[in-house]
Amino acid sequence: MLKMKSQCESCSGKLEHRSDAYICSYECTFCSPCTESMDHICPNCDGELVKRPARVRSVIDVATTQIKRKVFGK
Ligand SMILES: [Zn+2]
Ligand SMILES: [Zn+2]
Numbered sequence: 001m002l003k004m005k006s007q008c009e010s011c012s013g014k015l016e017h018r019s020d021a022y023i024c025s026y027e028c029t030f031c032s033p034c035t036e037s038m039d040h041i042c043p044n045c046d047g048e049l050v051k052r053p054a055r056v057r058s059v060i061d062v063a064t065t066q067i068k069r070k071v072f073g074k
Contacts, residue, residue: 004055005029010043018056022049 004017008031015021022035024042040049
């Protein structure tokens, strides 16, 4: 599961789970102004930075749904 880092690795600004954040494939995490200024390239690994999907439900909530889907199908 994706780790939801709560801090920009460049400016140490706070990142909320629902706010815009950008990650590379190694899960380096940056806020949107820093990502813009770096041209969407991760300074750690030179990888592309893409928008992190927002997490709107709690981990427990999703785990319960996953189990239900496995047990009951669909
Ligand atoms: Zn930043
Ligand atoms: Zn990276």
